[in-house]
Amino acid sequence: MKKFTAIVLLLVSILLFILFIPREREHAVVAECSSNYSKVYLGDKLYKIRLPRTYSVGTVINYKYNFFKILKVDEVSPLTERVMIKNNDYYELEKSGPVKLSKSPFYYYLDKNNKLSICTDSKLIVGQNNSKIYMDKKNALKTLIITPIDFSYMRIGISTNNFDSIYHNQLEITCMEDSKLYNIQEGSSINISKGSKIAIEKAANEIIFSFGSQKKPFKSRTYLKGGDFKIDSLKRGNPSFVPYYSGIIEFTLCKDGILMINEVNIEDYLCKVVPSEMPSSGGIESLKCQAIAARTYAISDMLQNRFANLGFYVDDSTQSQVYNNIETNTLASNSVRETSGLIMTSNNTPIDAKYYSSSGGMATTYEDVWFNSDGTSEDKKYYFNGSYIQGETNIPQSEQDWLDFYKNKGLKAVDSESPYFRWYIYFPKESLEKSLNKSLKIIFGKRKDFIEILQNNKKIDTLPELKDLTNISVLQRSKFGNIMCISFKFSNATVNVKGDINIRSAIRCTKEFSGEIIPIVRHKKEPLINNNLIPSSFFAIDKVNGGFKIYGGGYGHGVGMSQFGAMELSKKGMKYNEILDKFYKNIKIEKIY
Template sequence: MIVIESPPKLDTIRVGISQNNNSNYNHGEVRLYSKRGLELIADDQNYNIPKENKLQITFKKEVLVLNVLDKEGKLISKLLETNRPVKVFGVKNSLLYMEKQINNISYIPTYPGYLEIKLNSEGFNIINVVQMEDYIRFVVPSEVPYSAGIEGYKAQAIAARTYAISDMLSGRFEGYGFHVDDSTLSQVYNSQPTNDLVKEAVQSTQNLVMTYKNKIIDAKYYSTSCGFGASYDEVWSDKTSKPYLTFNNFTDKQIKDLTNDVDALSFFKDWTVNAIDSASPYFRWKYTLSSKQLNTIINQNIYESYLNSPTSFKKKWLFNIYIKTKISPQGIGQIQDIYISKHTPSGLVSELTIISETGTYKIVGSRIIKKLVTPLKTMDKILLTRLRGEPIKNFESLPSAFFSIDREFKSNRLTSITIYGGGYGHGVGMSQYGLIESSRIGKDYRTILTTFYKDIEFADLNTIKIE
């Protein structure tokens, strides 16, 4: 467990390293090396590995096995076995190289600071203990491309630093012993190498964070909007007030909101909309399902969704009265109609109505609705067409929950549906494609950030009172 001091020290951050930028933190084997060699502390002893060799760490029968390998991966010597934590440093603070996928290495990440290896019952956890500014240098290029430019990099650096600190203070990873992880569950870290432009951006914004009423904000960001930005309470229902994360219209159209499904469908079907991030391939997307495919998808997805959130499912009882219901493992039968019955102001789906041979059902919750209409992995003929780029097949998740459903009927029978959607990600806070476009047309980082985070201020981290 992490013990937060009073006041907490925020210049160092503990980053949980996942398998492949996902939420699995258990490792079975890694290989480490450095251009200047390695130093490690294990069982209260110090060990040195020369720069021409690698350290192999393997999980085996509830112990860590440490071996020294040559550059080709051949065993030189068996170093030790231990069930206690191991710390690995680069000589003279040199970067640590980590091979996580031994047989499929495309990019070998480099880690500043040091690595802490901790045994657990299913493998071992890796925690990168690193200075905050060094951490940001490896987050920024992993989150936005070089086309973001210097002002875009500055904006992303401030957002990433602010987000990291709010994550640290939340303590949501304390059970793992780290503050943030390296995946999209926090923010992506070390999936791409850093560069000189990033270093310049981070240095010029050192310690700069965003605040609202003198408190660190929750600087959420995502890839692409649908043309509207969602307020915090449209996506999360924890009753927390975050006035700086508000509903936003990023288009050049005078549209009040997208609560009406007719308006939402018309908006998502319009692929000519000009918005702050309409250059993104995912600004608009669609896919079509035959009635047969729709029946298969709904009836295979619905029971698992029901088990995960039974209170989200109701069935029509009398007139317009809906009551709690149970969903059969076999599903709800032949689908006769399906439509989005409620949207939030930004167009996020919030209620889905399905009429089937067994009754009329209402399902609430954007995540559940999104999952319900997601094609099965075995369906390889369903293509996700995007505004730009090649269509995608075998997609495991919809890009966002901002969508509506266009239905086709023949002789009063549902024959197919096309789901028209927009955006990529949760839609709250800063759009990264919007950041890129804003930087491209010459906006500075402060203008970029205040476009997405309302009524915020900029402050030096060292001057803020952390509660």
């Protein structure tokens, strides 16, 4: 009996312990709150609890409780600084610097209607003032509450001369207005007078800023804010000029050099993109198309976190869209102002607004240009694809049909007045062998998955010195004419290359690669001399005595808006919305700010 009583007492003690012992929950996020019951997220699960008072949606709390009630609630204070760089295991905060991520961070989105939902880190955009950051007890970043994005400004990575690199070894800047040089992490601020010149150089573990007789070293992200800044060490355009930048210039020390980022109002950014991407000769309506496409493209890149590990949204080269490579002009600036805030959307989301110089009479699909090495691709169905040729012209079927098509200069299309509508290149066999030996090694080193090397019909893992080019053949061509896979047959190996940019960069026309300058003969205007890439992957090959003749059409990837086509339609009196409907389908033009 005594033993039984002891067991009962033990069980009662355990039960009382379970019922009354305080437990703790960390980083509960309030999703709904009322005087009766509230809903909170703990990680990715939603729970219903009774809180002692009401809290705003999105509040983060730690609380102690037992079986019967909430015993204590502590509201957690957030960090409200910007995330400047995202990496897999840490984020760099604007003031606190690098902070490690928890092993299981959680992200929540608080929308404009005050509704909280679980999201992923893709919602977190660097350089935005729209997040509250909560650290756990180990000082790791555990919880983030993200609010809607501010689309009114851009962060652009500024390249060196010729857009060779985004890393600078040294810079020279003239402040055109009174300015301020400051560093948030190191708590330093220096006034710089109008007309002052600043020399900036990379040292071992710091950036040294020299102005007048002063030298100031900084180890962390440093900002220059004022009016306009002239970057004296940069040259842009042809004829060349020294570019000016407005807004804020940021300087960050990286292993490879100084990373320079320009944070600027998006409309000011576009005023320097539109003239760099499209000449004004097409008229205001085509420039409006360019402004809307460029604005959409920039915001799409921002949302994709494409350069989040570097801290900017777009770069200033053709890798994104060209910025500040041609000086601004009134017509281009007017096109930006008259379309302020307008972007193209599909299913209420900004589209990836691809555009290119001119077509060869056909528009192709996204998945036939941007695909993975296994052939998979994203599903982007908002681009027009098909023929731009006037009249009832059937799409070519055979390689001979495509060769005849690209030889035909008499076809009329939306952009047939473009000098690039038809072009050809003649390569002596020896010159093309030299070019391919150099270019294929580069592609193999950078994008090995897109190259297949065969010897005696067996795959090999190394690229030999290629000898005696005997043939070039198309292994895969899209329905609309761009080559997706090409084969170069040599006496000692066969090399198959996949992908638009890989195919275009395989055949190079420069003296550096070919041993001689190979002109690209356009059907209008003078030949292109010493051009690095062939104009497009829309081409066919004609083997001739002593070499190969490549007949092609268009300039660029062939997806989205043909800029030359937009210019021609603008000259014919079409409005920007009508023109955009020619190149994109099932899209809406919406104002986002």
